Amino acid sequence: MSTASARRTNTSRAPSFPFDERDLDRFRELQQLSYACAQRVGDWLGPGITERQAAARLRRELVSEGVQDFFHVPFAWFGDRSAFRHFRTPLQFFPTGRRLEEGMPYVLDCAPVVDGYTADIGYAGKIGDNPIWEKIAFDLREYRELIVREVKARKPLAEVYASVDALIVRHGYDNRHRRYPGRVIGHQVTRMESRLPAGVTVFGFGARTLQTLGRELVSEPLHGRFPLWAGGRLSRHAPTPGLWAVEPHIGFRDVGVKFEELLVVTEDDAYWLDDDLPHVRRWEEGR
């Protein structure tokens, strides 16, 4: 109990927001570019294509747009793998030979790095008709609104996580982001200033990522904060000012749908970095 209250006092001395407008523009541009690449790959997808082919294509698209490094390698999950069904080990996140079929949902996830600026996006889609997918994709809007509302109110991140869980239960879905390593719904994104070689990955994460992340994982808890956002004790702190990649991943039966985008958290405000994204446009059109 004493450590927890100590953490809370620490968080009152929150760091100031580390980015200026120019930085935010660079992050926004890269996020736009990532979604554009994912959407192009999504349009190209069709029955018979494998996860490996999709992930490789996504990587080629990003590299051809000037991406130099990856926060993590591009992922593609098809069918019930979009809801991480039957996942036992982290190795199962990597693309497989699973082929797309008519009616299948899919998720593309990539995190390119350019000049140390990082984007981390999730793009969900389906081949042909899938009413369950439509329903979840429609409902995801509530999660996007809930998250920014509660972060803006500066609720502890663990509580926001619990609110998301409560909404998931109310909807009758299940929480699939708890399958991610650390059960995270999001993680902090900083400007990477590593000198390690670009393009080298270890266990799917860029070498530079691991260096930066490793440093933060050690230093941040000393200030009662944690760069990974989950539901446990370590996330019982007010939202740290900075950029957070937030990825609610919702499942129902064999369908999983997610979005992932950057949330801007300042000392007294919170907003999504960009509203001009495929899932947001879809909601606007559906209104």
Added chain:
Amino acid sequence: MTTEPTNPRMITGAGVPLAVYEQGDPNLPTVLLVHGYPDTHQVWDDVAASLAADHHVVRYDVRGAGASGRPAERRDYRLELLAADLFAVADAVSPDRPVHVVAHDWGSIQSWEAVTRPDAARRIASYTSISGPCLDHVGHWIRRRLTRPAPRSVRQLLGQLAHSWYIVAFHLPAIAPATWRHGLAARWGTVLRVVEGVSPRPGHPQPTLADDAVRGIDLYRANMLPRLLRPRLRPTTVPVQLIGLQQDHYVSGALAEDLDRWVPDLRRRTLRATHWSALLEKGPTVARMVREFVAHQEGRPTPAASAARSPRKPFSGKLAVVTGAGSGIGRATALAFAEQGADLALCDLDLDAVERTAELSRLLGANARSWKVDVSDGPAVDAFAAEVAAERGVPDIVVNNAGIGHSGTFLETTEQEWQRVLDVNLWGVIHGCRAFGTLMAERGEGGHIVNLASAAAYLPSKMLTAYATSKAAVLMLSDCLRAEMSGFGIGVSAICPGIVNTNITKTTTFSGLDNAQQAAKQKRVSGLYARRGFPPEKVAEEILRAVTQDRAVVPVTFESKAARLISRFAPGLLRTTARLDIG
């Protein structure tokens, strides 16, 4: 419109005059009833009377029976001719529209011959078959089992052989006719009463019984051996409803096992009746099944409408009622039934929540509707049951799931709290069982009732006095009800989940605590249940299994199973732990 049968109209079948009886408005869909051996059209009296209200009902005495002609030669009783008779009657009574055939026993055998003719669909819109298989299908059924003599196949073969002793007897020269003439015909009423459970009625059996029975022996002799030994391939595109009789002494259910091979559009239903009591005691039930099937084929909406949707799943065509379906185990159970093909009638106190469950169920392909019902309110539950029955038909499965949690010692628990816990947890189940159980028993098609008890039913705790008492009552209620309902072919299961991660903990009340303390306690217990992490979906799986396998008591989680075991072998240990301050 006439509802009583008129005097017979004579129609010439394949060279034989047939006595045809018509009832009801000829402009309505025609239902053609074909009787078996040794009956006449009279065996349909109850069914016809019920159907005549909204159908044009036609029955006829088949050749060799009642007022129809009695050809002398055995070859005149071949199935081709009997089928030709059927088409002749259909052409005469409904020249412009195909008819809906309903047939029993030998009537069903000869109607199969008609239905499996390549041009059948032109004249026959649907076929309801009761206890009479296609002989060609049986021939293939036997061959398949002889060529793959697995223990199960052999058991099925021997089982049907034991049912078919009389067929052999009918092939013995002189003996069968003599038996009918010298005694059996006179005692047939007694046989029906004692063996078949048919209560005597004036005019039954018919005065012509001895002649009908003797003449009809040629049905067996002309057709059985040729068809069983040299079966032809007889598929059909006509939609078929097969009514399986659970207490049939002559036709075993296994015979229909391969039927999907021949009939792509097949609907199976079961009726708890013997070979003859189906028509003579449960005529209105058979009439209702025919009415629903005919209405569906005529394109009218019916409770059975979703049955024909493909692909077939274990609970396709079944209607399940789930109370407290807005969250937790209730919602998970509803979704599991939806996924397995069942249609749903759902209720909860929270209408938004249960509507959400219905919406998700529809996404899984179910036809689902939701109601706001307080299960502790008897008249409300009765009204709910009546509405469900009127709108969707009588349910096949009822899951009495709604319940609340309460924690507190006996001395702390107020009378009001006792009232509330017993009202919901016990009376809710009683109301559900009574309202739906009555409907299910009346319908006579069997079904299943599932009551949600709890591990607390056999796991005493000083902190759960009211809750455990209510759940123990549910467990005993289920056991008693199971004994009573078995007579109606209705199974009853009690489910004892244990610690399952649902929102019951968030609404659990605690005696002797103020609001803030209650909230803190709810949070603590919810956290404990969440850490246990047993999902309601796994309970739902067990509930479906309990229904399929008709299990009496189902402890679900490890702790529930362990407690049940200990409660039997070391109840003293549980009485000791009951003193602990847990819960």
